[in-house]
Amino acid sequence: METIKALRIPIGDWVEAIVDFILINFQPLLDAIAAAIGFVSESFENTLLWIHPLILTALLVLLSLWRVGWRFAIFAAVSLFVIMGMNLWQETVSTMALVVAASFVALILGFPVGIAMAKSDTVEAVVRPILDFMQTMPPFVYLIPAAMFFGLGKVPGTIATVIFAMPPSVRLTNLGIRQVSHENVEAGLAFGCTDRQLLMKVQLPLALPSIMAGVNQTIMLALSMVVIASMIGAGGLGNTVLTGIQRLNIGLGFEGGLGVVIVAIMLDRITQSFGHIGQGESLFRRLMRTLRGHPAAGEEKGEEHARTT
Amino acid sequence: MAKTKLVVNEVYKIFGPRPQEAYDLIEQGKSKDEIFEETGMTVGVQDASFEVYEGEVFVVMGLSGSGKSTMVRMLNRLIEPTFGKIEIDGHDIVKMSKEELIQLRRREMAMVFQSFALMPHQTVIDNAAFGLEVAGVDRETRYERALKSLDAVGLKANAHSYPDELSGGMKQRVGLARALSNDPSIMLMDEAFSALDPLIRTEMQDELLRLQSESQRTVIFITHDLDEAMRIGDRIAVMEDGRIVQIGTPEEIVTKPADEYVSSFFKGVDVTQVFTAGDIARKQQLTVIERPGSDLNSAIQAMRGKDRDVAIVLDKHQHYEGMVSASSLAEAKNGDGKIQSAFLKDVEPVTGDMGLSDVLHQVANSAYPIPVLDGNKKYIGAISKTALLQTLDRAS
Ligand SMILES: Nc1ncnc2c1ncn2[C@@H]1O[C@H](COP(=O)(O)OP(=O)(O)OP(=O)(O)O)[C@@H](O)[C@H]1O
Ligand SMILES: [Mg+2]
Numbered sequence: 001m002e003t004i005k006a007l008r009i010p011i012g013d014w015v016e017a018i019v020d021f022i023l024i025n026f027q028p029l030l031d032a033i034a035a036a037i038g039f040v041s042e043s044f045e046n047t048l049l050w051i052h053p054l055i056l057t058a059l060l061v062l063l064s065l066w067r068v069g070w071r072f073a074i075f076a077a078v079s080l081f082v083i084m085g086m087n088l089w090q091e092t093v094s095t096m097a098l099v100v101a102a103s104f105v106a107l108i109l110g111f112p113v114g115i116a117m118a119k120s121d122t123v124e125a126v127v128r129p130i131l132d133f134m135q136t137m138p139p140f141v142y143l144i145p146a147a148m149f150f151g152l153g154k155v156p157g158t159i160a161t162v163i164f165a166m167p168p169s170v171r172l173t174n175l176g177i178r179q180v181s182h183e184n185v186e187a188g189l190a191f192g193c194t195d196r197q198l199l200m201k202v203q204l205p206l207a208l209p210s211i212m213a214g215v216n217q218t219i220m221l222a223l224s225m226v227v228i229a230s231m232i233g234a235g236g237l238g239n240t241v242l243t244g245i246q247r248l249n250i251g252l253g254f255e256g257g258l259g260v261v262i263v264a265i266m267l268d269r270i271t272q273s274f275g276h277i278g279q280g281e282s283l284f285r286r287l288m289r290t291l292r293g294h295p296a297a298g299e300e301k302g303e304e305h306a307r308t309t
Numbered sequence: 310m311a312k313t314k315l316v317v318n319e320v321y322k323i324f325g326p327r328p329q330e331a332y333d334l335i336e337q338g339k340s341k342d343e344i345f346e347e348t349g350m351t352v353g354v355q356d357a358s359f360e361v362y363e364g365e366v367f368v369v370m371g372l373s374g375s376g377k378s379t380m381v382r383m384l385n386r387l388i389e390p391t392f393g394k395i396e397i398d399g400h401d402i403v404k405m406s407k408e409e410l411i412q413l414r415r416r417e418m419a420m421v422f423q424s425f426a427l428m429p430h431q432t433v434i435d436n437a438a439f440g441l442e443v444a445g446v447d448r449e450t451r452y453e454r455a456l457k458s459l460d461a462v463g464l465k466a467n468a469h470s471y472p473d474e475l476s477g478g479m480k481q482r483v484g485l486a487r488a489l490s491n492d493p494s495i496m497l498m499d500e501a502f503s504a505l506d507p508l509i510r511t512e513m514q515d516e517l518l519r520l521q522s523e524s525q526r527t528v529i530f531i532t533h534d535l536d537e538a539m540r541i542g543d544r545i546a547v548m549e550d551g552r553i554v555q556i557g558t559p560e561e562i563v564t565k566p567a568d569e570y571v572s573s574f575f576k577g578v579d580v581t582q583v584f585t586a587g588d589i590a591r592k593q594q595l596t597v598i599e600r601p602g603s604d605l606n607s608a609i610q611a612m613r614g615k616d617r618d619v620a621i622v623l624d625k626h627q628h629y630e631g632m633v634s635a636s637s638l639a640e641a642k643n644g645d646g647k648i649q650s651a652f653l654k655d656v657e658p659v660t661g662d663m664g665l666s667d668v669l670h671q672v673a674n675s676a677y678p679i680p681v682l683d684g685n686k687k688y689i690g691a692i693s694k695t696a697l698l699q700t701l702d703r704a705s
Contacts, residue, residue, distance in 0.1 A: 181424070181426065183422045183423070183424050183425075183426035184426045184428065186382075186387055186420070186422065186426065187420065187422060187426035187427075187428075187439075188443075189387055189414070190385055190387060190414060190418070190419070190420035190497070191414060191415065191419065191420075191439055191440035191443050191487075191491070192411045192412070192413075192414035192415030192440065192443050192444060193411075193443050194411060197443055201428075201439075201442070201443065202428065205428065205430045206428070206429070206430070208430070
């Protein structure tokens with residue numbers, strides 16, 4: 001036992017050394033990243049806060065009505081008024097903005113990686129263990145380097161969230177593209193697609209349900225991370241929950257938690273609704289059809305049956 | 310003989326990392342199974358050589374795993390041939406650069422797939438225009454051409470539906486229209502009708518034959534179904550374990566099978582039993598479509614123009630109405646002027662599924678060709694005395 005203790009491998013020290021090294025030598029790069037991320041998250045937050053609460057509520061309710069249905073629209077309206085009633089509007093919008101900004105960055109980074117993985121088995125073999133590693137690390141762990149490199153506040157909060165939330169979109173983009181039916185890919189090639197056309201016209205559209213499932217998961221992970229990220233000053237509803245815990249104020253903690261749940265349900269249902277393209281007649285399709293003045297499909301199908309049987 | 314469109318010369322496809330090794334084993338006479346056991350590599354196609362003529366329907370037939378799909382995919386290089394030469398109009402496609410290959414696929418060849426392989430997110434017309442879109446044809450032109458090919462397969466009315474709103478048969482019509490839109494000189498069809506139920510399947514075979522009669526494309530058609538091969542093939546190549554064991558006309562394949570494997574396709578069947586009336590019915594007779602309002606004169610005109618003695622009268626859904634001769638038409642013209650009164654009384658149509666032996670007597674004793682109909686009274690073709698004699702002659 002003594003010898004084993006004496007043999008201690010100083011991984012912690014090494015990591016510290018690496019972090020120091022990066023801090024000293026890559027300061028301009030870190031600043032640039034911080035500026036870019038800061039710009040994205042602040043733009044989202046400022047825009048959302050700039051819109052009058054009632055108008056934003058109306059927009060969200062309309063979006064729910066269009067994508068999900070009238071029942072969910074009523075739920076959205078009630079929930080958003082509850083949030084206003086709890087005086088948590090600003091925190092909620094701040095959280096939404098952080099989630100949307102972090103997801104946005106995660107997706108921008110995640111899609112190309114996912115596509116590259118789908119195109120090359122080597123890339124997949126390299127990236128897959130990294131993704132596994134990223135997903136099995138407890139989320140708190142991301143806070144430490146983020147805070148070390150970028151200090152406290154929204155920027156490190158967003159960055160930690162980006163890293164934590166990215167894996168599903170990478171994975172599901174890769175999976176979605178690989179799952180596209182072999183014959184569809186062959187059809188694309190047989191009609192003379194270039195690699196790029198194959199991706200844009202066949203693989204991505206057919207992988208869309210899977211990609212959207214990845215987007216949905218990324219957003220959900222971002223939301224769960226946002227609460228944790230409030231520990232390094234990311235603010236928003238997470239802060240409310242954290243304050244509630246620190247002061248043992250059950251009421252405040254519950255209100256913050258309720259806000260998070262409402263945001264979660266809304267983001268979940270709305271993003272999920274974009275994954276159903278190609279499965280049955282969506283409202284959008286019906287709208288397009290009506291606009292073009294073509295009859296519904298059912299009638300024509302019935303006619304064909306009468307003819308062939 | 311027609312012009313040669315496609316030449317396949319000693320083509321091999323070996324799936325695996327060291328094809329030369331497998332090739333040497335093939336040279337030593339090892340079988341596909343032995344090679345797989347020794348090296349783990351699969352011989353997809355070995356030593357395939359054949360020619361396809363312009364405008365012919367060339368069927369490749371064989372059991373599952375015999376290499377049919379591999380063969381057809383090498384023709385547009387969806388699968389890279391391991392060795393050998395494939396020439397289209399005299400150009401070796403194996404040597405083509407990627408860019409040239411893409412141009413070839415856009416201009417010369419189109420493919421129809423077993424599972425249709427339509428794009429579910431696009432409407433029927435966008436699917437039909439897919440090849441043109443990829444080739445960069447502007448929207449107006451490509452819609453125009455797509456609509457024309459949809460019209461050719463009878464789906465114009467569904468142009469703005471989505472594929473999941475169509476039945477299987479309709480989906481494959483879209484697949485066919487997509488191929489036609491590019492106006493290819495070669496169509497590759499890999500078990501294109503195998504996923505359809507039997508009734509729709511024959512309907513689609515007729516559709517293909519009809520399209521062929523309108524504009525003669527070179528069709529390479531894969532199937533594992535003997536009936537289908539006999540129906541639509543001008544010539545048939547039979548594949549076994551990656552080798553082509555016989556190439557010939559349907560009659561040759563049936564009457565002079567090269568080996569046990571080929572004859573096993575029709576085991577236990579005597580040749581006259583193999584053929585049904587539908588098999589030897591040919592659409593060589595003149596047909597006249599009877600539309601409400603059209604009169605005798607159009608039929609008389611058509612017959613005079615083509616210098617034929619008899620014509621088959623169909624309604625616009627291809628249903629059989631009757632057979633007329635030049636003299637019966639002339640008589641009716643002087644009579645009540647109705648085409649119905651010109652129908653020849655002693656001509657009785659038969660159905661396509663009747664055995665050849667059952668209709669022998671009738672054909673032999675009739676002064677006219679005997680019309681053959683399907684179960685829905687649709688016209689399949691007619692059997693003339695000459696066609697019958699030829700078939701019997703080959704059979705014996
Ligand atoms: N990508 C591949 N890798 C390895 N072996 C393959 C590959 N594709 C086909 N094969 C093998 O090549 C042989 C021929 O297959 P192919 O798909 O051409 O047969 P087929 O005649 O089309 O059969 P089916 O009627 O089942 O479609 C089979 O033994 C198959 O296992
Ligand atoms: Mg096959």
